[in-house]
Amino acid sequence: SAVISQKPSRDICQRGTSLTIQCQVDSQVTMMFWYRQQPGQSLTLIATANQGSEATYESGFVIDKFPISRPNLTFSTLTVSNMSPEDSSIYLCSVATGTTEAFFGQGTRLTVV
């Protein structure tokens, strides 16, 4: 398994601002993903963070709202831009280590006021 660290663990932000979430893995991983978990809900895949190229977004998610970077095989960032209260969620980083198994970070609990 991989040890995944996410920062910040939680934040309260003003509407209209942006927040960048960091995901650091203790080893090189093949794939990195970002998920959103709305309060009391399931997990929804936002995008695949591709190393050295633009992220691949799922239906309903766009780069302007959720820009993603992945400069190397152990690090990625997700920015939630121009936030509104509807963006209040837990944002989770996930990695795949070369098998089908995926592991999750602790998540970033975001509240937009």
Added chain:
Amino acid sequence: QQQVKQSPQSLIVQKGGISIINCAYENTAFDYFPWYQQFPGKGPALLIAIRPDVSEKKEGRFTISFNKSAKQFSLHIMDSQPGDSATYFCAASSKGTYKYIFGTGTRLKVLA
């Protein structure tokens, strides 16, 4: 077709009892079915997973039963303990994608 339907939404079981959570899928391209356990304030943790070439997989008190023809799979927790109280998610992915479609989750409460 991309959905994974999970039931029940919530479940209360007595200590020592069997907890059963069910999931169903439509997409026949799915070939990997994990179960995740999530405690409040934590990220989901992989519990157990199965591929369609076997009908059952057991790890300790946790068993996945898989019915390929019915496109259904279930998690059985034997001898349920209060420490098992958590939210459980089933998921599915297609070969080589590593991208999961999650079920809606089951909140399990095991009474002491």
